[in-house]
Amino acid sequence: MLQLDPQSQSCGSAMLQPTKPAIMIIGGAEDKVHGREILRTFFNRSGGPEAHIAIIPSASREPNLTGGRYVSIFEDMGAKSVQMLDIREREQTNDPYWQRATEECTGVFLTGGDQLRLCALLADTALIDTVRLRAQMGQITLAGTSAGAAIMGHHMIAGGGSGESPNRALVDMATGLSIVPELIVDQHFHNRNRMARLMSAVSMYADLLGIGIDEDTCAMVEQGGGLQVLGKGTVTVIDPSDMTHTNEPIVGSTDPLSLHSLKIHILxxxxxxxxxKRALL
Structure with a gap:
């Protein structure tokens, strides 16, 4: 879990340092053509012209196409090196070449695709353990977009529906990669009407925060636990810590849920x- 440090306990200059490592949780469909604000922030936070970036496109069924696009983007920005870790089988994570790449890089980027596929390939491997530890210690900048965002928590939204009242059947849960274990992350959030889905997930794990991230939007988490929003949309925070009642344990899977006194922030x-601190700065 991310540790507090003295510089990050307030909204001071630590959150504004362009090269300070962070964990960047991106809602998907980030701008890749024009201003590229989110991708450029990742590039700068990874070291700018001195950045050594590793792209992991394992969530995608077309990893060469998906990963290759990000390789071109970060090479165009001027990164010192950009490698694509084209991991398609779990056994490949034991390759010393890939392990060395994650030990020496300054930034790791997880692309979109299928979060279940990504976890099936990387969960409980030495490679992702290295990435997780280095990200949590503030040694690298780690970014994940779409499926790469969904895996950030310990409990992960693997799929589900939209357009209904909150209910348990609306969301399918699985185990994520525990990068920021206190979060449940949903992406393409307002774009795909996923508020009820995230509320349904939070009802099952009321000790966790729900974070819903719109497209072309990023929730950037600093080492000390501060979160800052970047991009064109919003980040929805669902905080159940003051919830006084839910019928989740006693109703059927398709019955509507009651959730009293949820705290919701739109950032x-x-x-x-x-x-x-579960507080606005």
Whole structure:
């Protein structure tokens, strides 16, 4: 879990340092053509012209196409090196070449695709253990978009529906990669009407925070637990810590859920929130 440090307990200059490593949780469909604000932030936080970036496109069924696009983007920005870790079988994670790449890089980017596929390939491997530890210690910048965002928590939204009242059958849960274990992340959030889905997930794990991230939007988590929003959309925070009642344990899987006294924040570009204090900055 991310540890607090003295510089990050307030909304001071630590959150504004462009090269300070962070964990970037991106809602998907980030701008890859024009301003590229989110991708450029990842590039800068990874070291800018001195960045050594590893792209992991394992969530995608077309990893060469998906990963190759990000390789071109970060090479165009001027990264010192960009490698694509084209991992399609779990056994490949034991390759010393890939392990060395994750030990020496300054930034790791997880692409979109299928979060279940990504976890099936990487969960409980030495490679992802290295990435997780280095990201949590603030040694690298780790970014994940779409499926690469969904895997950030310990409990992961693997799929589900939309357009209904909250109910248990609306969301399928699985185990993620525990990068930021206190979160349940949903992506393409308002774009795909997923508020009820995230509420349904939070009802099952009321000790965790639900984070819903719109497309072309990023929830950037600093080492100390501060979160800052970047991009064109919003980040929705669902905090159940003051919830006084839910019928989740006693109703059927398709019955509507009651959730009393949920706390909800809608954050836009520049807004800040502290994950551990569960408070706006």
């Amino acid at each position: 836009c570009h520049g807004d800040r929130y502290h994950l551990h």
